[in-house]
Amino acid sequence: MNPTLLLATVCGALFLLVIALARRIRQLSERLDAADFQQRSLSTTYGRITEQWFPLMDQYPYDPQGFRFLGTPIDGVQFEDDRIVFVEFKTNKSQLSKLQKHYRELVEAGEVYFEEFRFTDNG
Template structure:
């Protein structure tokens, strides 16, 4: 009993198509992973730069006066604290390049500009 050549040819084509699909999918997954790793690296790099910001020349405050929060605002600076003479308190958001404030950061900026900031004591 001979298998007709057309069936062998069709099976061969199916195998080629499935192999092509498998190779394409693997390349796609590899590209997705590479992109995810790159984005993760950029996020970590940004967080690292945020931590270093007080020691960079463009940070216009004494690094000792800065306290890192990270979220939703990067730093609170107690300007003059190192000299035991606090003149003002400044909220600092570190940005690089052309990055913009998030909606939450914009809200915080507006609340501060509007003077809706309080000092509270919480006794426990």
């Protein structure tokens, strides 16, 4: 066989192999991304379920009868005889969001108020 033809055939075969490997790598990468997304989604779902039940667990330091679930931007409010506590539940390594940190800073700065609004029926 002609050496030039042999070299061209080998180069062509290697080129096709590289193309096939690149496609396979892209497919595997997409599968890993999908699995990562699914894992994060399951963690989020687990966190949402847990935060709704956490006030009923033994580790919760307050009377669960005084807890009111909000969901967002904080999980809830605990009403005690001598104070009101904004409560955020976290699982594993989850962190406060930027907005939750901001609200915590407002509470720590005393920027929390009670306002009463009255509406009358003009009918």
